[in-house]
Amino acid sequence: MPSFIVNIFTSVHPLELVFILIAKIAERTTSTLRQILITKGYRREGTFLSLVEVLLWTFVASRVIVGITEAPIKGIVYSIGFSVGVYLGSLIEARLAMGQVMIQAIIAKSSAAQITVFLREKGYAITTLDAQGRDSEKEVLLMFANRKGKEIIVSKILQLDGSAMIITNDVTTLQGGTILSSRKMLR
Secondary structure, eight states: HHHHHHHHHSSSSSHHHHHHHHHHHHHHHHHHHHHHHTTOOOHHHHHHHHHHHHHHHHHHHHHHTTTTOOOTTTHHHHHHHHHHHHHHHHHHHHHHHOOOOEEEEEEEEEHHHHHHHHHHTTTTOEEEEEEEEEESSEEEEEHHHHHHHHHHHHHHHHHHHOEEEEEEEESSOOOSSSGGGGGGGOO
């Protein structure tokens, strides 16, 4: 094997490569979470994460830049850490499921009363609209809910009306309306 290739993999102490990898994963995970939180309106949390992100970036980037021409493996490990960090950050954000969603359900007229009563008993404020589908009368249900737990609402609607069409959208602003105290959407 040419000495150039051997040199790429042996010119840096393995612990330094592990440090670069772990620190870059942490930095990029933090950055991904920050971007998502700021987009969803969580400015304070995003600002705090930006401080952590820049501190990590400063130390990681300085380790990679120093001697990169002699040890290009640092750049490769840095890039791998970047990719893994983006993926990990998106997984963490999906688990946290912060924010609210608007759920719109287009359901059969025959199951509307049962679904509406069920959801209202669970504390959700529901707005209903009469609608006309291609082949039949429909009802449109509009409700706001926390992102965490929206799957429960969606699965219950589908359980009661298997032909329901359900749309969920992230919500960044919510003002007015009726939200029962047991279902207040905390930020």
